[in-house]
Amino acid sequence: MDKIWEEMHAAAEAVLNARQISEFVSAGEVSAAVLSKSGRIYTGVCIDTCSTLGICAERNAIFNMITNGEYEIARVLCIAPIEGKGAPCGACRELMVQLMPTSYKDIEIMLDYRTGKTITLGEITPEWWIDYD
Numbered sequence: 001m002d003k004i005w006e007e008m009h010a011a012a013e014a015v016l017n018a019r020q021i022s023e024f025v026s027a028g029e030v031s032a033a034v035l036s037k038s039g040r041i042y043t044g045v046c047i048d049t050c051s052t053l054g055i056c057a058e059r060n061a062i063f064n065m066i067t068n069g070e071y072e073i074a075r076v077l078c079i080a081p082i083e084g085k086g087a088p089c090g091a092c093r094e095l096m097v098q099l100m101p102t103s104y105k106d107i108e109i110m111l112d113y114r115t116g117k118t119i120t121l122g123e124i125t126p127e128w129w130i131d132y133d
């Protein structure tokens with residue numbers, strides 16, 4: 001595994017902190033790190049709320065990247081409660097496809113940090129409704 005994945009894992013681990021914020025809001029059970037094309041790492045945690053107001057860690061990290069003026073993702077890593085299950089959900093995949101409609105298939109995703117198994121978004125998101133091929 002290369003050093004960048006290790007740096008991304010360390011960044012995600014640094015913000016991983018499950019906590020109950022109010023009676024209705026909890027956060028931090030899952031954390032994610034996104035590597036932008038420029039090489040910066042952005043992190044985010046999941047936020048769980050009533051009435052579906054929450055957000056996945058991956059999308060939170062992507063929004064953090066966008067907030068900081070970057071729009072291209074190179075890699076995504078998340079630390080989930082179930083080890084080895086690092087694939088992003090459908091909503092996170094949808095955001096990545098819409099953000100990078102001509103190049104989303106190249107985004108690398110860490111599936112299992114223990115084994116170093118990675119996959120591309122194109123491999124787990126074939127035949128999307130947005131497809132310029």
Ligand SMILES: [Zn+2]
Binds near residue numbers: 056057059090091092
């Ligand atoms: Zn998600």
